[in-house]
Amino acid sequence: MTTIDRRRLLQGTAGIAVTAVLTTSTSTPATASAATVGEPQPLDGRPFPAYDYTRANKLPREMTGYWTKSFDIAGRTRTAKVYISPETPIRSYYTVIAVPDGVDTAEFLHSSRWREIADEREEGLFILEPGPDGWDSAEDETGYVDAAISFYQNNRYFSIFGLHYLVGYARGGPALEAWAVAHPLRVVSQVYIDSPGLSAAYLASYAAREFGGQTDGYLPVEFPKGFDLARYDETPVPTWYINPDLRTVTASLSYWKRANDTVASGARHDTLGTVYRQRRGSDRWMTSHAGPISLVAVQRRPVGSRRIVDFLTAYTRYENFFAYGNQLYERADYERLGIEVHTMMVEGFVREYLTYVPRSARQLWRNKAPVLFVWPGNSQTDKVFLDATQWWKVAEREGFILVVICEQYSNTSVSVSHRDSNTFYRQLRDTITARYDVDTTRLYSTGQSAGSAVTQNLAIAFPEYFAAVASTSFTAAPNTSGTVTIDGVAYPASGRMIPNYQIYGYGDLTFLDGTLWDDVQNSLDSWAQYHLSVNRLALADVDTVAGRRSGFHDRFQSWTWKDHHTGVPVLKLTRNLYRSHNTTAEESPLLWDFLKHYSHEAAADGTVTRFYSPSAFRRRGDRRRL
Known part of the structure; x- marks a missing residue:
């Protein structure tokens, strides 16, 4: 048919x-x-x-x-x-x-x-x-x-x-x-x-x-x-x-x-x-x-x-x-696109995740495609977030492998939230790199709200996991003891840099109120202070205090900080002037346009070397060390 x-x-x-065709009338017996x-x-x-x-x-x-x-x-x-x-x-x-x-x-x-x-x-x-x-x-x-x-x-x-x-x-x-x-x-x-x-x-x-x-x-x-x-x-x-x-x-x-x-x-x-x-x-x-x-x-x-x-x-x-x-x-058509839904056991619980490997992955990268791990917001499943963010369209255009995590049952039997995120990521990373043709130097993480909290905390505690991170509507920073909490476990902040981008809304969570230049000290300021510090930068090193405007009705107001020695962007912040807390898919391309320029290599002793490519690795030999 x-x-x-x-x-x-x-x-x-x-x-x-x-x-x-079918009319509203029926000839099928009610008993059947x-x-x-x-x-x-x-x-x-x-x-x-x-x-x-x-x-x-x-x-x-x-x-x-x-x-x-x-x-x-x-x-x-x-x-x-x-x-x-x-x-x-x-x-x-x-x-x-x-x-x-x-x-x-x-x-x-x-x-x-x-x-x-x-x-x-x-x-x-x-x-x-x-x-x-x-x-x-x-x-x-x-x-x-x-x-x-x-x-x-x-x-x-x-x-x-x-x-x-x-x-x-x-x-x-x-x-x-x-x-x-x-x-x-x-x-x-x-x-x-x-x-x-x-x-x-x-x-x-x-x-x-x-x-x-x-x-x-x-x-x-x-x-x-x-x-x-x-x-x-x-x-x-x-x-x-x-x-x-x-x-x-x-x-x-x-x-x-x-x-x-x-x-x-x-x-x-x-x-x-x-x-x-x-x-x-x-x-x-x-x-x-x-x-x-x-x-x-x-x-x-x-x-x-x-x-x-x-x-x-x-x-x-x-x-x-x-x-x-x-x-x-x-709406994403799973059959046409070839989106796969998988499960794995994590800490004794069966968990779901979905993967999308667009045809463009092999066309653009042959056997070394970058991978984006996506952490949905609280109560958001992998299927909800695939459509809500339209990440599949960005993957289709840019040729990266998309992996969307599903959460686990939370406060009710019909809703979900994050748990066992560190363990899940380690298992998932190993599964994805074994199953698909992956560039292990270009693993990235993103997320929204509670999913952004996962991304940002992993970036602080385990920056060696990713080449760069970029997420929306939740910031994180070490507490007074110098730790961050993931799945109820305190981990020490690494004190090491990782390229990082955050987007938040004007009408967002209360701890994201305002900008970095107002009189209110909140989570937004703590996030910026930590990442500026590990990059040996100051707030005054921003490209413009007014922020650069872009997008529909100039809705995006963005600030960027660059490394003193290389001139490479290492920290970026955008305020969406016309949204509340929930994400909008107009932000997904912005996040990818930041992430795609970075790669990293981790040595056996845990030392991480990071690189930046102006062409996003489309041209050979243009990467430079951070």
């Missing part, structure tokens, strides 16, 4: 014709579907699942299957269903589905093949259901949809990626679409089938709302004078209407065409129908890095669930609260 070509979809080339899906088990009052340490980065086995959850909405009981496939990982992608009136949900999931697709993709489904009398108006369903999605987004039974694919059928479409209009930063992409759309009045009630500088528990962002705030109706969300009611869907179409900043005239696409693509030169904040990849499409004939999934999953998104760090991206 053919699928939509993701690259063609995002690049604007006509796709592949549909070979199978019930036998397949089973009766839903209640989540109401159920104990939270126990830890399942036999499953690396998987939800506990006891939580897989078909579930029901009830809600009291103004004295009326409403329900929603959850389907968790047998191999659903922690923080999986989910598709939120509003089923049509007059169907049995279990039968619908079977006949529409949504359950089969979830199993194949190892993902989950969250299903919104009409009341006893069917779906009410979008406005009247707000209480139910808000309550159901609030539970889905934050519960102790399962965990989610954090941003959602939406699919609304018939009269369930407007109820789900209304939630998307009210929460556009949390919607990756959306499809509505046989939907009448929303009223112009409802859309207008949200359109002009603006995103301010408040963050989700972090420092607020203060915008410069004259800054134009982004509006709700300026948030690109890829949208597809299938067999819509053209008499009533006009307002919705107009709204999403504006939000996606599309061209005025649609073009024919074999699968999607009439497509209105985001215009070239679009200045939307949420596509500032990926470019104009969004669209709105209208297909006048039925389309199968697999085609819907192909459309939805061409996209991913990251940062579900702060608009100016929120970005729409292309």
Whole structure:
């Protein structure tokens, strides 16, 4: 069965014709579907699942299957269903589905093949259901949809990626679409089938709302004078209407065409129908890095669930609260790219990690490709972070081997955090260098938040591990005893240099507030003082106190310190003026552009010799010793 070509979809080339269609009606007997899906088990009052340490980065086995959850909405009981496939990982992608009136949900999931697709993709489904009398108006369903999605987004039974694919059928479409209009930063992409759309009045009630500088528990962002705030109706969300009611869907179409900043005239696409693509030169904040990849499409004939999934999953998104760090991206296709997911035993626990060896690795480096080890932030899995950072795209372009670490169960059985990091790295390094054609002089480390803490602490205690490090939103420095703590163990600071780069946000963690030149002494200052000291540099040796500006809306303010003898950059700091704590993929190329110039050789006695190459080792003989 053919699928939509993701690259063609995002690049604007006509796709592949549909070979199978499916309407919302079904002829499959309910008994067959019930036998397949089973009766839903209640989540109401159920104990939270126990830890399942036999499953690396998987939800506990006891939580897989078909579930029901009830809600009291103004004295009326409403329900929603959850389907968790047998191999659903922690923080999986989910598709939120509003089923049509007059169907049995279990039968619908079977006949529409949504359950089969979830199993194949190892993902989950969250299903919104009409009341006893069917779906009410979008406005009247707000209480139910808000309550159901609030539970889905934050519960102790399962965990989610954090941003959602939406699919609304018939009269369930407007109820789900209304939630998307009210929460556009949390919607990756959306499809509505046989939907009448929303009223112009409802859309207008949200359109002009603006995103301010408040963050989700972090420092607020203060915008410069004259800054134009982004509006709700300026948030690109890829949208597809299938067999819509053209008499009533006009307002919705107009709204999403504006939000996606599309061209005025649609073009024919074999699968999607009439497509209105985001215009070239679009200045939307949420596509500032990926470019104009969004669209709105209208297909006048039925389309199968697999085609819907192909459309939805061409996209991913990251940062579900702060608009100016929120970005729409292309989602990694593991099969096409050849991304591998592996496990290994670490200190008695099974751990997951993924590797990506792009074709460019051999093309550029033959049998000596550099390696980047990536440590996700707290609660971030390897799969979440691969898409959130878009490191796979940088690896594809630059030819390095990408290794993304997965964390281990932390404070709940459905979330993760770092543990045994030093042991894990040593084992992983040896495995990667044995399995792949690696340049062992060019091993690098990066990470975000808690993952940045791992990178920065390893750099201080074990600088011989890496040629250079570059990470985001967490700094580290030795304490008053001259040690750093990794996995609860204190290690002495080495006092040896390692090229180091840190990026943080204006609205970041409180201990990263301000700059190195203000009156506040915090973790940012301690990090800089340690690394300046081991490089025999002072704060005043910076290239410019004002910082060099770059990026979309000059969002990056960067300071660089160079070695006195060689003139080589050895320490760099960047403040992203328009983001909160969560990373943005616009930073990944900046981190690599710093890392790629360094190599190191470790002698048997532990002595490390470091080198810098202006060409990033593309030209022979241009490296110089630090």
